[in-house]
Amino acid sequence: MAAVPAIAIRDIRKKYASGFEALAGIDLDVAPGEIFALLGPNGAGKTTLISIICGIVTASSGSVSANGYDTIRDYRMARKQIGLVPQELNIDSFETVWNTTCFSRGLFGKSPDPVYIEQLLRDLSLWEKRDNKLITLSGGMKRRVMIAKALSHQPRILFLDEPTAGVDVELRRDMWRMVRKLQSTGVTIILTTHYIEEAEEMADRIGVINNGRIILVEDKSKLMQKLGKTQLLLKIQHPLSILPAELSAWDLTLSDDGTELTYTYDSQADGTGIPTLIRELDSIGVEVRGLQTKQSSLEDIFVNLVRSSS
Numbered sequence: 071m072a073a074v075p076a077i078a079i080r081d082i083r084k085k086y087a088s089g090f091e092a093l094a095g096i097d098l099d100v101a102p103g104e105i106f107a108l109l110g111p112n113g114a115g116k117t118t119l120i121s122i123i124c125g126i127v128t129a130s131s132g133s134v135s136a137n138g139y140d141t142i143r144d145y146r147m148a149r150k151q152i153g154l155v156p157q158e159l160n161i162d163s164f165e166t167v168w169n170t171t172c173f174s175r176g177l178f179g180k181s182p183d184p185v186y187i188e189q190l191l192r193d194l195s196l197w198e199k200r201d202n203k204l205i206t207l208s209g210g211m212k213r214r215v216m217i218a219k220a221l222s223h224q225p226r227i228l229f230l231d232e233p234t235a236g237v238d239v240e241l242r243r244d245m246w247r248m249v250r251k252l253q254s255t256g257v258t259i260i261l262t263t264h265y266i267e268e269a270e271e272m273a274d275r276i277g278v279i280n281n282g283r284i285i286l287v288e289d290k291s292k293l294m295q296k297l298g299k300t301q302l303l304l305k306i307q308h309p310l311s312i313l314p315a316e317l318s319a320w321d322l323t324l325s326d327d328g329t330e331l332t333y334t335y336d337s338q339a340d341g342t343g344i345p346t347l348i349r350e351l352d353s354i355g356v357e358v359r360g361l362q363t364k365q366s367s368l369e370d371i372f373v374n375l376v377r378s379s380s
């Protein structure tokens with residue numbers, strides 16, 4: 071029997087009171103232990119979807135379960151499974167780091183575990199600050215506390231909504247390290263991000279959401295393979311002022327200074343056409359002095375996808 075998905079989303083729709091339809095029927099399964107990155111432009115519906123899964127926003131219709139617990143019918147059990155690091159910092163309090171983290175654990179009905187909390191604060195470089203009041207911490211430190219709170223009850227599923235927006239390099243690196251460590255203990259991680267390189271670096275699978283619809287879900291490496299175009303850069307011996315008319319059938323662009331031709335081709339196709347192109351260039355007297363290939367990045371793929379679905 072297949073394992074119960076960590077998250078199972080069925081036909082989730084959300085129309086806000088304003089009449090705006092933020093989600094127009096979302097179906098998605100995330101497997102246990104997976105790192106899933108949800109990408110989408112501003113206003114695509116990412117936060118709305120996460121808020122529905124975490125029980126902060128009510129869906130207009132559809133259902134969600136977390137480790138098999140329905141997020142409405144079995145709200146308490148479902149919520150226990152989940153840790154959420156929200157986008158907004160909401161912890162300007164006079165409490166200490168230690169108390170806030172322990173209190174957060176208590177809210178989920180978990181008995182105190184000072185050994186676990188100590189390790190958590192150490193992992194997040196917060197141990198030295200454990201007696202500091204939150205209000206005295208820097209923005210980056212507050213974000214670390216948000217993560218400590220989200221992990222205080224040892225959730226099996228962690229949501230990170232724009233975890234590294236506006237954080238420094240060190241925190242971003244710590245966060246990535248922590249995500250990998252959590253994954254190694256079987257925790258499922260779902261993150262939204264605007265940083266494509268973050269998804270490229272971290273995710274096992276990528277989902278792209280636009281205008282309240284999931285337009286693609288794919289294994290990261292397959293996505294790169296399937297949609298990734300390869301480009302061949304041809305350095306030209308004698309600069310060209312315009313692209314010769316004889317080459318109009320080819321997907322070629324000429325650099326502004328006329329010294330480089332870029333040929334874009336589908337690396338999955340049977341033939342790339344490169345030998346024919348080189349022969350044609352030769353026959354019209356365009357001398358090539360160097361070649362270089364370039365793989366399109368996840369960022370190129372993402373921009374093209376969103377553009378063509380809008």
Ligand SMILES: Nc1ncnc2c1ncn2[C@@H]1O[C@H](COP(=O)(O)OP(=O)(O)OP(=O)(O)O)[C@@H](O)[C@H]1O
Nearest residue numbers: 086088090092110111112113114115116117118119
């Ligand atoms: N309470 C609300 N009432 C009405 N519309 C809302 C409400 N909350 C969000 N929206 C709208 O729903 C859409 C989706 O918003 P959401 O915050 O889910 O997007 P997002 O993908 O997380 O965007 P971002 O990347 O900017 O955080 C937006 O157009 C937003 O203006």
